[in-house]
Amino acid sequence: MSTRDDAAPTAASTGADDERAPGAPAGPRRARTARRAGVVVAVLLVVLLAFAGWVAWRGYQAATALQDARDLLADVDLDPADAGAAATDLSADLVAVRERTARARAATDDPVWALAEHVPWVGAQLEAVRVVAVAVDDLATDALPALDAVGTLLDGALRTPDGQVDVDALQVAADEVGAAAATTARARAQVDALDPDGLVGALAGPVGDVGATLAQADERLAPAAGALALLPPMLGADEPRTYLVLALNTAELRTAGGIVGSVTAVRADAGALEVVAQRSTADLPPLDEPVLPLTEQEVAVHTDALGRWVQNATATPEFPRTAELVAARWARDVGGAVDGVVATDPVAVGTLVGALGGVDDPDGGELSGDGLVGALLREAYLTHPDGVAADAYFATVAASVLDAVTSGRGDAPALLDAVRRTVDERRVRVWSARPAEQEVLAGTVVGGTFLDPAHDDVVGVFLNDATQGKVGAYLATDVTFTDARCTGDRPAVTVVLDLAYDPPADVASFPLVVTGTADGVPAGSLATVVSVWSASGDPAPTLRRDGTVVGGDRDEVDGRTVQRISSVLAPGQDQRVTVEVPLHDGAATVRTTPTLTSPGEHAFACASG
Secondary structure, rough: OOHHHHHOOOOOHOOOOOOOOOOOOOOHHHHHHHHHHEEEEEEEHHHHHHHHHHHHHHHHHHHHHHHHHHHHOOOOOOOOHHHOOOOOOHHHHHHHHHHHHHHHHHOOHHHHHHHHHOOHHHHHHHHHHHHHHHHHHHHHHHHHHHHHHHHHHHHHEEEEEOOEEEEHHHHHOOOOHHHHHHHHHHHHHHHOOOOHOOHHHHHHHHHHHHHHHEEEEHHHHHHHHHHHHHHHHHOOOOOOEEEEEEEEEOOOOOOOOOEEEEEEEEEEEEOEEEEEEEHHHHHHOOOOOOOOOOHHHHHHHHHHHHHHHHHHHHHHHHHHHHHHHHHHHHHHHOOOOOOEEEOOHHHHHHHHHHHHHHHHEOOOEEEEEHHHHHHHHHHHHHHHHOOHHHHHHHHHHHHHHHHHHHOOOOOOOHHHHHHHHHHHHOOOEEEEEHHHHHHHHOOOHHHHHOOOOHHOOEEEEEEOOOOOOOOHHHEEEEEEEEEEEEOOOEEEEEEEEEEOOOOOOOOHOOOOOHHOOOOOOOOOOOEEEEEOOOOOOOOOOOEEEEOEEEEOOOEEHHHHHHHEEEEEEEEOOOEEEEEEEOEEOOOOEEOOOOOOOOOOOOEOOOOOO
């Protein structure tokens, strides 16, 4: 045996090729595999770090841009009703806002970001940032420019030099607001679809804030778009229209604000408005039978005077019913088609006259906005003790105001601001005889609906004069809330109605048309029926008059309990009526009679948190 031969190296033992004999050592190959795996892992780590860094950087860009946009948008009013009088110059900020929202959107719109959205948990956070960025950019790109255009229109481009409404410009604005409303609704739906429970706290709050902003904008833009779309056709863009304008007399209260003092017919043709006829209540005397059939509930609550006396058509809280009754009466006694009815009160007219710069006084001189209420509701009845003459004075002033508006007088922004304020106080109501238009109007503030299911949670506290005079011109009212119970089994709040009667000392010597003819009411005193309508389905509330529980007459109307109690005030007296009402979702809305000192709606809400 040769030792040298046994020790001679072989190809297998030297690793001269990749073949390894059975039983040969595995260490070198494993080392090489480990080195290769380490390189792969290192590369993956670098890729993942780059991936994460890119997403983080893009997220930082998006967040910074969104923060900048939010700061710029903080003072922007998204209500079209305020567009012409907005304190913030939207045009100046719009370019900057859109630049930032576009940057935020671009930061979240790349393949790397899209891929990262598939990563568990992290993807939900990234999706939320992207959805919010897209929603805010859509708002800035579509909704804000539309509001800016409306603001420009309202600031002077709405009327032609001769006073005619530019219906073509109005149609353009309506189209733009409609598109803005659709964009906002879509953006709101996208943000609302995000699951807040799956978001980190630092992100959930801002997403909730954006959602709340979009919800508020949607709730304002949607009805505004619907109402604005009605204006061109209602102003006669397609064919002439005829409207009845009811001037309500607050000196003799009715549920809607006052008795019908006069009725004026206005023709709208391609944006031009013209007074074509007028009737005082003396021209529309009481009927032997209601002008339209009344329901048993209507007769029980309002008596058949609702349909027999045109003055009493405003006794119902449902303005569409008022409009139907007056339109039927006009068709019966005057003739001609009625396309719609508009109603307003002296406070609203006075606000409008202030924007017009005054109107002629039929007795000489000029009536200012501040002096109009006193002239119409107080001085006129002393100067014209004959009720017919006083009504004629009332009707002449109403026609003068309409003439001033239709002739192009007044500053457009000031006029629109006056209209906005009176609408907010529920002193303006509008009804259309065309069902499709009325369906839209019914969902707006000016629609004047109360018995619609949409208002089932709304309580009513209404006033109807029982003096049959005009001493209501000296009544001040105030509605407040007290004793709220926001927790417990039966959350509730107490509605407080304060009545204060302060006429001149010699009121008892005033003409009969002022002091009234009600039996049992001393001359110079004021008698009022306070009518409380519960929310639909709620139990009858407890009523107190100056702290004493009172029951009064009670009826049922569409699931509501209607209670009526009387209030009689001598000169200088005041009285307090309280009503405890249930809270619905921590809130209560109370529709009231708009008076000389109080608007037509009041709201209470429990403090959040």
